[in-house]
């Protein structure tokens with residue numbers, strides 16, 4: 001039998017293998033974890049208080065300026081924040097939620113968990129974001145909420161979506177799990193709509209290992225959410241018995257953050273702005289380098305919105321070939337999310353989505369994050385340009401008129 005030390009060693013080995021290209025390739029994602037987290041983490045771990053406590057409250061306080069909003073609930077993951085938002089929007093059995101198929105399944109599974117029906121709206125094939133015009137077409141008397149996702153960190157058309165929500169008296173829920181600190185019309189995501197949901201899982205702009213935040217427009221929603229994140233229990237109420245809660249009015253969940261993860265978040269907040277700046281600077285270099293390419297085209301972003309570029313997505317001709325080419329060049333690339341309507345669990349909601357068809361057949365993301373060095377950047381640009389040249393040459397060749405063959409030769413079998 002393996003000793004504990006041996007089995008820990010084999011776990012370390014398997015983790016190394018899990019890392020992309022065994023550490024040789026330029027990764028698409030990387031976990032940012034500063035050494036400085038160790039001391040505060042150690043303190044909490046040995047403090048005798050590791051559950052939800054003062055560090056969670058402090059984390060929420062320090063998050064407020066990032067969202068320009070202090071109605072914040074720190075939670076144990078982003079998926080929980082989406083489910084809690086749906087609950088606060090009173091989405092239940094038989095209701096409809098208009099959503100996008102171009103996302104992580106974590107956007108849409110909570111809709112099913114609430115017993116509601118998903119109604120897919122199409123997307124803009126040059127941003128990956130939900131199309132407000134199609135959303136408006138899909139509203140019915142059963143619609144309770146609209147769910148939008150800021151693909152890669154680029155904000156959706158929030159004015160248009162909020163106007164539709166207001167007109168029909170329904171809620172707009174932003175899945176902002178890619179978009180921590182992106183801005184729309186000069187204000188951060190988290191300050192525009194009824195609900196914005198964030199994720200702090202391992203590979204996001206900042207991580208608490210796992211974690212999330214729900215940011216609410218209304219203080220009343222936030223206070224109801226505070227109860228629902230912990231079984232509906234009012235943790236501030238006076239109790240006759242230390243452990244026995246008073247009356248619980250409505251059922252809740254175990255969705256709260258704990259002090260261990262919050263203290264990691266507090267440390268991460270010291271670095272996140274600098275890391276995001278690097279994502280944005282790298283994206284600007286790609287935008288410039290790729291602006292005239294024919295086979296690899298950046299997405300089309302408007303001014304007055306900033307993306308934090310959790311992803312740098314391009315649309316490429318012959319994606320399979322491109323992915324093979326980049327792999328050969330030791331650059332990790334991926335589609336990141338498969339269109340959700342391709343999953344059998346969503347089969348009841350099928351509909352035509354031409355924008356999704358167009359986007360999903362060409363989209364792929366390349367490394368853009370804080371870990372990408374100057375040398376890596378030049379290497380990625382070079383590999384992309386090489387692919388573009390290859391593709392353009394092939395197109396030229398296929399356009400050439402076929403060589404004139406003498407009749408005799410042409411009629412002969414090969």
Ligand SMILES: Cc1ncc(COP(=O)(O)O)c(C=O)c1O
Pocket residue numbers: 077078079080103104106107149175177178198199200201210211212
């Ligand atoms: C768009 C989107 N929504 C939701 C989630 C779920 O977040 P979490 O993993 O923190 O539950 C993710 C996670 O990666 C995501 O990318």
